[in-house]
Amino acid sequence: MFLADILMIMVICGIFVFRLQIVDTRSELVALTVLLGLGLKSLFIFLFIMFRVQPSLDLQLILTAGALLTYILWLWPQKSFSSIVFKFKQERFVHTKTFGIVGVLFTLGITYAFYFPITGADGIWYHVKGMVYFHEARFDSERIISQFRQYPPMIGLLYAWLISGNIERLPIIFPVLYFCLLIVVFHRLWDHSKNSKIAAFGTLVLGTTPYLWWHSFLPFLDLTAAVFFTSGILxxxxxxxxxxxxxxxxxxxxxxxxxxxxxxxxxxxxxxxxxxxxxxxxxxxxxxxxxxxxxxxxxxxxxxxxxxxxxxxxxxxxxxxxxxxxxxxxxxxxxxxxxxxxxxxxxxxxxxxxxxxxPYKISRLVVITSATFCLIGLVYVLPPDISLWNTLSIRVFRFFAVHIFFTGTIFLVLFVFSEKLEQLALEEKTLGVLLLLLLSAQFYLYAYSGLKWPTLSHYVENTFIHPGNSINLSDTRGALAIYPAFVFFIFCFHNIRDKIRSGRIRWFLFAIIGVNLVVIISIFAGPRVKYMAENLSKSYEELAESSGPSDMSNQFKKTYRVAHQLKKHVVRDQILLLPPGNREGSFRSVMTQVLFSQRLIFANDSYLWKNFKKRGSPPLVVTKQVGGDKLCDESEAEALGETGFIFCQADKVHFKLLK
Missing domain, CATH: 1.20.58 (Methane Monooxygenase Hydroxylase; Chain G, domain 1)
Known part of the structure; x- marks a missing residue:
């Protein structure tokens, strides 16, 4: 049923893309069909939840079949539907060396997405969001913390769709998005430059960008936003x-x-x-x-x-x-x-x-005025303890520093200084203006968002000495949406298009690709392959309890051990009272992810007493030790393995001790 649903979604989107008559190769048609198919499926799941209907697979199948039938019946009387003859150009992408290299990277991404469990802090909440959307059919569930509850729904909707098909390896969609992006970039470059070698080089530089490839198997939303936004730009x-x-x-x-x-x-x-x-x-x-x-x-x-x-x-x-x-x-x-x-x-x-x-003069005035107002607005928005100078100096530093995480690809900017920009076509100049406006918009957006650390020295330290602390800051992840368009823009330059066959330009591009691949192999791919080889015998649950790969260490491994031990002792719909969810090493996200089928109550929930009165049976209480908070008597307590936690059946006498 799940495959039938996928097939019908792809047919709907394939017909839609085909009728647009803007692509002339099968591979670009397939890539666009997949992207629009994911978008359409998220919209269908959204409609189910809007009407508080659980998006079960059989209901999805009925809706998708109805949509396909309606679409075909609407198209059938139209003469253009039966008269379209679309001739595809000969495929070039699949016959290039670029396809072989990015194909290996795509395969590695699929492998990592399939093998590694979702243990990243944000990724856990997106997983919980998907489970809530599927099982509860609600957008406003209190199981999800406020910040993630209010974030746009697309990843949660797609996760809900995969959960409905009993697909456990939810990040599997991200390598697919990565590969679709590269196909689109190749064909848009080929269409513009009329040179498949230019398209292949540009796609390879982008595809080997370490930070972009790294996100192709991480369970976050940044790659998805970047793929759709870049496709929109192209x-x-x-x-x-x-x-x-x-x-x-x-x-x-x-x-x-x-x-x-x-x-x-x-x-x-x-x-x-x-x-x-x-x-x-x-x-x-x-x-x-x-x-x-x-x-x-x-x-x-x-x-x-x-x-x-x-x-x-x-x-x-x-x-x-x-x-x-x-x-x-x-x-x-x-x-x-x-x-x-x-x-x-x-x-x-x-x-x-x-x-x-x-017109030109008015538009230029609008841009200058907007930038000025944004700068003045910072004076009134910033808290009294944060100076404007401190904020601007940090933002300027991060404006340039984030690009070290994109390794060799940033060196493409050198072509800007050797290109005669005034000779670019108007559409190419407009693309360059868009990139500048996007950089400016991100600069002000993150300036208004506040500071993670109070001083510039903290940012310098966490960028160069402890880069792991800043590699996933919002401004770094936001740059993902700009880099594909930046690469496309650079490969529009005459210096590259006219001199791609010359040794100097060619070897410079090879050097960028080589640096990118060295970073991918030494920092990401190599350590992950080694980690997989050392942990082949471990189950999916045991992997969640391990330290994780070096590029994305698991900060919740102890919490997963407690959750998995607890899961062995409870039944479905069991009421559990857990420690506060806002302590260091928070229980809330992991416990909600692992014990979703249980009724969880955290000790710091505002609705704690209301829930306790509503539910007649006393809950199981999980606590750190016997005698510390007196929630569990030593004679009744049972250890959760070697985690240092115990659980017991609580009554109202013990429960009042929480007040």
């Missing part, structure tokens, strides 16, 4: 290019298709990380600027902007509407993003009605 770039053609060469139906596709990709990125709703506004702004660069409006201005804007704004707006119906307060930053989304809809309406136009 098809947005194609849209710009086609709109800048001579009037007789413009293909209006194809431009409308590109507007829908790129807008959907931006929408799915915002469906994954909330701040991407702001980043997605920048391509819309530049698209309007391109249309408004001349005084006379083109006939398709409104139709293309309408399709692009609706496709990019509807999904994040749906999620923000869900958040506004939550009972509790919104998490810090979410309120501002909701207000920004409302502002984007207002601006979108003004643009469509032609009340607002952005």
């Amino acid at each position: 098809y947005w770039f194609s849209l710009l290019k086609k709109n800048l053609m001579s009037p007789e060469g413009i293909n209006i139906p194809q431009n409308k298709s590109l507007a829908i596709l790129s807008g959907l990709m931006f929408g799915f990125s915002s469906w994954t990380r909330p701040e991407f709703v702001l980043f997605s506004a920048l391509p819309l702004f530049l698209l309007v600027c391109i249309f408004d660069r001349n005084e006379k409006s083109t006939s398709e201005r409104e139709s293309i902007i309408l399709r692009f804007g609706l496709a990019s704004l509807i999904l994040p707006s749906l999620w923000f509407a869900v958040l506004l119906n939550f009972d509790g307060p919104l998490y810090s930053g979410i309120t501002e993003l909701v207000m920004a989304c409302v502002g984007l809809w207002l601006g979108f309406g003004l643009i469509l009605s032609k009340v607002v136009r952005f």
